Amino acid sequence: MAEKCSWVRPAPVRRTLSLTNSGATFNSNPLDWRIRITFAARIKWILPSAVFHAALVAGCIVVVTIAPFAAQQNGARSEDDHFAVSVWDGTFSTEQATRGKATYLDECSRCHAEGLGGTESGPALVGRDFVRSWSGKSAGDLFLRIRDSMPLDSPGTLEVEQVAEVVAFILKTNDFPAGQKPLSVDLAALKRIKIEAEPMGPPH
Numbered sequence: 001m002a003e004k005c006s007w008v009r010p011a012p013v014r015r016t017l018s019l020t021n022s023g024a025t026f027n028s029n030p031l032d033w034r035i036r037i038t039f040a041a042r043i044k045w046i047l048p049s050a051v052f053h054a055a056l057v058a059g060c061i062v063v064v065t066i067a068p069f070a071a072q073q074n075g076a077r078s079e080d081d082h083f084a085v086s087v088w089d090g091t092f093s094t095e096q097a098t099r100g101k102a103t104y105l106d107e108c109s110r111c112h113a114e115g116l117g118g119t120e121s122g123p124a125l126v127g128r129d130f131v132r133s134w135s136g137k138s139a140g141d142l143f144l145r146i147r148d149s150m151p152l153d154s155p156g157t158l159e160v161e162q163v164a165e166v167v168a169f170i171l172k173t174n175d176f177p178a179g180q181k182p183l184s185v186d187l188a189a190l191k192r193i194k195i196e197a198e199p200m201g202p203p204h
C-alpha cells in the first residue's frame, strides 16, 4: 500500500518540439522563447501529472477507508457461516414438541398464555413480532434465554431436556417444520441452528 501511494517523480521533460504545435505565439527574442517553452513544457507536464497523482492519492484514501468495511462484511459473512442449518430444516421432532407442550402448560402458560399469545405477566412467544425479534439469532440463544431466566418466578428449575422440549414446542407453534431428530441439548449444536423469519431458499 505504502509503495503504491508513494510519489512518483516525474521524468524530466524536453518536449520543446511538440510545443510549436500548441498554438503558443513567440516573439523574436530567442531568450524569451526558451523561457516560454520551458514554462509551457512544465505546465504541460505538471498539470496531467498533478491530476494523475491527485487521483492516485484519492484512490488510496478510498481503499484505506473502504477496506475495513469490506473486511467487516466478510466478517459478517463468516459469522453467518457458523450456522449450519436453519429452523426451516426440521430441527426438532413432533414427539419432543408434544412433551414440550406439557411442560409449557405447567410452567409457562400462566404468564405467556395457553396459546402463547401473551398475558399481562409475560410477552407473546408466537407470531411475527416474536419471530422477527429472534431472527438472526440461534436456537441456542432461545434455549439459553429460557434455561437461565424462565420461568421468571423460579428460573433454573427446568432440566435441560425440558428446556429443549419447550424450545421445540415454541418453534412448532410458530409454524417451523418438525424433522426426524429431536432438538439437541448440546449448546454448540443449538448455536448452529439459525432462527429466521423466512426460509432462505437454495444455497447461494
Ligand code: HEC
Residues within 6 Å of the ligand: 104, 107, 108, 109, 110, 111, 112, 121, 122, 123, 124, 125, 130, 133, 145, 146, 150, 151, 152, 153, 158, 166
Ligand atoms: C411469572 C411469569 C413468567 C413465567 C412463569 C414465565 N415467563 Fe417467560 N417471560 C416473562 C416475562 C415478564 C418476560 C419478559 C421480561 C423478561 O424477560 O424478564 C418473559 C420473557 C420470556 C421470553 C423472551 C421473549 C422474547 O420475546 O424475547 C421467553 C422466550 C420466555 N419468557 C419463555 C418462557 C418459558 C419457556 C417459560 C416456561 C418454562 C416462561 N417463559 C415462564 C414472564 C414469565
